[in-house]
Each structure stands twice: as structure tokens, then as C-alpha cells.
Amino acid sequence: MDQIVTPLRPGAEADRFTVAGVELSSRLFIGTAGYPTQAIMRDAVAVSGAEVVTASIRRVSLQGHGSDTVRILKGKRFLPNTAGCETARDAIMTAELAREALDTNWIKVEVIGDRETLYPDVAELIEACRHLVDEGFVVLPYCNDDPVVCQRLEDLGCAAIMPMGSLIGSGMGVANPANIELICRRAGVPVIVDAGIGTASDAVIAMELGAAACLINTAIAKADDPVRMARAMGRAVEAGRDAYCAGRIPRRGRADPSSPQLGLVGS
Numbered sequence: 001m002d003q004i005v006t007p008l009r010p011g012a013e014a015d016r017f018t019v020a021g022v023e024l025s026s027r028l029f030i031g032t033a034g035y036p037t038q039a040i041m042r043d044a045v046a047v048s049g050a051e052v053v054t055a056s057i058r059r060v061s062l063q064g065h066g067s068d069t070v071r072i073l074k075g076k077r078f079l080p081n082t083a084g085c086e087t088a089r090d091a092i093m094t095a096e097l098a099r100e101a102l103d104t105n106w107i108k109v110e111v112i113g114d115r116e117t118l119y120p121d122v123a124e125l126i127e128a129c130r131h132l133v134d135e136g137f138v139v140l141p142y143c144n145d146d147p148v149v150c151q152r153l154e155d156l157g158c159a160a161i162m163p164m165g166s167l168i169g170s171g172m173g174v175a176n177p178a179n180i181e182l183i184c185r186r187a188g189v190p191v192i193v194d195a196g197i198g199t200a201s202d203a204v205i206a207m208e209l210g211a212a213a214c215l216i217n218t219a220i221a222k223a224d225d226p227v228r229m230a231r232a233m234g235r236a237v238e239a240g241r242d243a244y245c246a247g248r249i250p251r252r253g254r255a256d257p258s259s260p261q262l263g264l265v266g267s
């Protein structure tokens, strides 16, 4: 029997995802913190299909390339992050250390302004990003879901912007879909929804709103079965992207029969 092949719309196959000119094979960025074991983390990363993995520079030992996380994720694109930094100065120093130790000029910049909510300190974040862009880093800032802040970060040369879905580790999903949609519509650089994704449907929603990618850690690491959740997240990100590119039908406030109404038996 002939195989049935459903063709994609023309152009769909050309849906490339690039950050700073580098083409990436997956729209899922995955975090490496908080897994029950290193082996589970390694397997979760593998089945997720993610190419970019992020880890905090304070957690990863910077003793050369021998640290466990870096070693077991060999072959992945490493995105060090400045989690835990509270000032521009700390974030800049951490980024410089990471560049030297890990041989990458990519950096996810987090500057936290409030320990309870882990909300970014916008003033310090902008200062850190400006400095790091000037130093030649590829800068991906974790930021508020605020269109003005996102625009400022793009204008100063960030390679992507990473607005929060909701609070880090909260699993609350996309708290402010209208803002995320607006940010995605306006941005001239990739928008990577970062933090708060709780399950696969949250990732689908973020992607359907127009995000170029999602960064997910806690929902995978703390799931009952992290490896299975990692696979679900990889698929969710793809499904959401496909749905976004395919174009959803408009919402209507009335029924519209999907089958023809003519020639009904008995009519």
C-alpha cells in the first residue's frame, strides 16, 4: 500500500530558528537544575531533543571542562546563566568567568531584584546587558513580560529576549498571554518564554502566542517522571509552533456546522 504523506504548507519546511545567526535544531531550551540524579537529567535532556542546555554558573563547577554537568552534556550547546546574581556587577563577573571557563560567549543574564518572587531587577539587568553586549557576548536576558523592557533590551543589542511566563519554579504557565503575544508580535529578535511553564499545554500556549522557543526547567526536573515530561515538552513546543504557523481559526460566539446541512435523512 502507498504510504500516505501529508504535505506541509509551502514554506513550512523553511521555518528555521536562529539565535545570533546560529541555526538551532530545537525550540526547547532545557534547564539542568534539580533533577533527582545526574543520569535522569542526562536522559531527560536527550529525549527532549533540546540542543541548548542552561546551567547556573554558581552551581556548575568551573574547574575546566571536567565538571559533571558539562561533561555529560557534551555535544549540546551550553548556555551558562547568571542565576542568583543581584547586581549588574555580579552578573558581569559571572558572565566573564563563564566565558573563560566554558569557552562560550553566550550568556543568559538573570539579575534578581526580589528574593521572594525572583522578579528581575530591571535597572541592573539593563546595565548588565549593555555592558555584556559591548564586551561581545551573545546576550539572552531573563526579563519581565513588559513590552517596554523587552524593547529596551532588544534595542541595546540582545540576541534574544526571554520574558517570564510566570514566576520561576511556580508552574503557573503563561500568566499574561496578552503581553506575551504583544511582545512576540513586536520583537525583531527571537522571544524565548522563560520560567513558570508547568506542563505541556503551557508550552503549547506560549508557542501559539508566537514565541520562538521556550526555556523549561522545574516542570521537567520535578515531574514524577522527568524523562517522560521532557519528551512531552519537546513535542509540545513543536506542536505549538506548528499550530502558530498553521494559523488558528477565529473564535466565534456561535455554532457553525462542520458538515453540510443539505440532504439530511428525513429532512
Ligand SMILES: CC(=O)[C@@H](O)[C@H](O)COP(=O)(O)O
Binding pocket: 031, 032, 033, 054, 081, 083, 142, 167, 168, 169, 170, 171, 194, 195, 196, 197, 215, 216, 217, 218, 219
Ligand atoms: C534554569 C533557569 O534558567 C531558570 O532560572 C529558569 O528561569 C527556568 O524556570 P522554570 O524552572 O520555572 O522552568
